[in-house]
Amino acid sequence: MTELGTEAFPILFEDNHLIVVVKPQNLASCPDESGDDNALDSVKAYLKKTYDKKGNVYTGLVHRLDRPTGGVMVFAKTSKAAGRLSEQMRTGDFDKRYLAVLVGTLSPEEGKMENYLKKNTVNNMVYLCPQGTDGAKFASLEYRTEGVQKDLTLAEIKLHTGRSHQIRVQMAGFNHPVYGDMRYGGEKAKKGKLALYAYSLSFTHPVTRERMRFVAEPPVDEAPWSLFDDSAVIRRVHGQ
Secondary structure (H helix, E strand, O other): OOOOOEOOEOEEEEOOOEEEEEEOOOOEOOOOOOOOOEHHHHHHHHHHHHOOOOOOOOOEEOOOOOOOOEEEEEEEOOHHHHHHHHHHHHHOOOEEEEEEEEEOOOOOOEEEEEEEEEEEOOOOEEEEEOOOOOOOEEEEEEEEEEEEEOOEEEEEEEEOOOOOOHHHHHHHHOOOOEOOOHHHHHHHHOOOOOOEEEEEEEEEOOOOOOEEEEEOOOOOOOOOHHHHOOOHHHHHHHHO
């Protein structure tokens, strides 16, 4: 099992109510049919070992990141905290921001994207579809260009909804797939590790009511992130 609390899987914050971690890329958020290691079980194992807890350890999965997407995640340590954080997700008080390296140059440089998405549970693929399609869900995000290098764009993306594979599907539909996303972008996506990272997470503490923000830097020593290591947004994250 991937061990929480190591350099590869760090803890950003912890108190009696919640724990904020940086999920490594290619680690599942929660158990699935593969039986592979996952972040939820790693958090449970850490809590059980650190606090010498007996039996089942409560850990609330508040939100998910796709397996190939690394970045900031929060888990609840009590059912009350889980309920209050989930309510923030429903009301839009839960602010999730991503950095993505996209293929091509975005025009316009910033904007809002609204689509309807439907998931095929047989092949685990998500598709753009017309409004009114049976099973379709509304998906909304905002994007802003943060840098352009070698026909690649570093973009900040703010999610308004949390649909499965949302950024990857909407950006591929915009003809600017995420770098490395061969699943939705095909050959245009360019081969490599998926360049999508959940770099910022903001929410109101479920008990103290303090507004909290946590950030994590994408792997800027790796391509294609290394092209943008001097961008303003990366410098801001690095400075915190």
